[in-house]
Amino acid sequence: NAGVTQTPKFQVLKTGQSMTLQCAQDMNHNSMYWYRQDPGMGLRLIYYSASEGTTDKGEVPNGYNVSRLNKREFSLRLESAAPSQTSVYFCASRTFGSLIESPLHFGNGTRLTVT
Amino acid sequence: GESVGLHLPTLSVQEGDNSIINCAYSNSASDYFIWYKQESGKGPQFIIDIRSNMDKRQGQRVTVLLNKTVKHLSLQIAATQPGDSAVYFCAENMSKGSGGSYIPTFGRGTSLIVHP
Numbered sequence: 001n002a003g004v005t006q007t008p009k010f011q012v013l014k015t016g017q018s019m020t021l022q023c024a025q026d027m028n029h030n031s032m033y034w035y036r037q038d039p040g041m042g043l044r045l046i047y048y049s050a051s052e053g054t055t056d057k058g059e060v061p062n063g064y065n066v067s068r069l070n071k072r073e074f075s076l077r078l079e080s081a082a083p084s085q086t087s088v089y090f091c092a093s094r095t096f097g098s099l100i101e102s103p104l105h106f107g108n109g110t111r112l113t114v115t
Numbered sequence: 116g117e118s119v120g121l122h123l124p125t126l127s128v129q130e131g132d133n134s135i136i137n138c139a140y141s142n143s144a145s146d147y148f149i150w151y152k153q154e155s156g157k158g159p160q161f162i163i164d165i166r167s168n169m170d171k172r173q174g175q176r177v178t179v180l181l182n183k184t185v186k187h188l189s190l191q192i193a194a195t196q197p198g199d200s201a202v203y204f205c206a207e208n209m210s211k212g213s214g215g216s217y218i219p220t221f222g223r224g225t226s227l228i229v230h231p
Binding site: 004033035040041042043044045048058090092096101103104105106107108109 | 146147149151156157158159160161164166204206208217218219220221222223224
């Protein structure tokens with residue numbers, strides 16, 4: 001199993017450009033998450049999808065949009081990139097329900113630089 | 116808002132020593148806690164978890180202790196090896212107001228450096 005796959009691994013954008021970060025998981029998880037990680041800081045939640053067909057804002061949603069394309073795929077879009085969005089972006093997934101708690105499974109990240 | 120935090124940003128140990136990484140949490144309603152290990156250039160990887168109805172859980176060379184009285188979580192690594200060098204994060208399931216979903220919320224992390 002590949003687990004959680006993120007593409008691209010690296011990306012450089014100019015201010016104002018747009019791009020979509022792709023994420024796919026093959027573990028049949030129902031919940032998917034997008035985090036960003038900045039130097040010396042923990043992971044901050046951008047958006048999440050508790051189940052297919054739903055999305056919700058996390059701690060730092062401004063400047064981002066998401067799409068839960070199907071159960072496997074959850075994309076993150078930057079419509080107009082800003083230097084403040086320079087970061088490492090992690091996608092994660094897990095099985096979650098009212099009686100189920102489980103840890104997150106992470107991809108290896110997309111390293112984004114906005115100049 | 117309530118948050119998860121760590122006491123020590125960097126911990127240096129000698130190979131073979133035992134390591135203890137601490138984490139303070141302030142959300143008394145949190146009922147599930149997880150430790151992750153992040154190696155350079157990779158995503159966080161699950162190490163061990165514990166639910167609030169337990170105060171200790173052991174894995175292979177790792178033990179997590181939960182003290183609900185003082186809202187403290189610790190990760191103990193026995194016989195630390197150079198391969199254990201990484202950043203360690205604790206996370207808690209923090210309830211989110213709208214929708215009722217539980218959101219994994221992370222602390223800043225502790226960098227563990229193991230000297231051969």
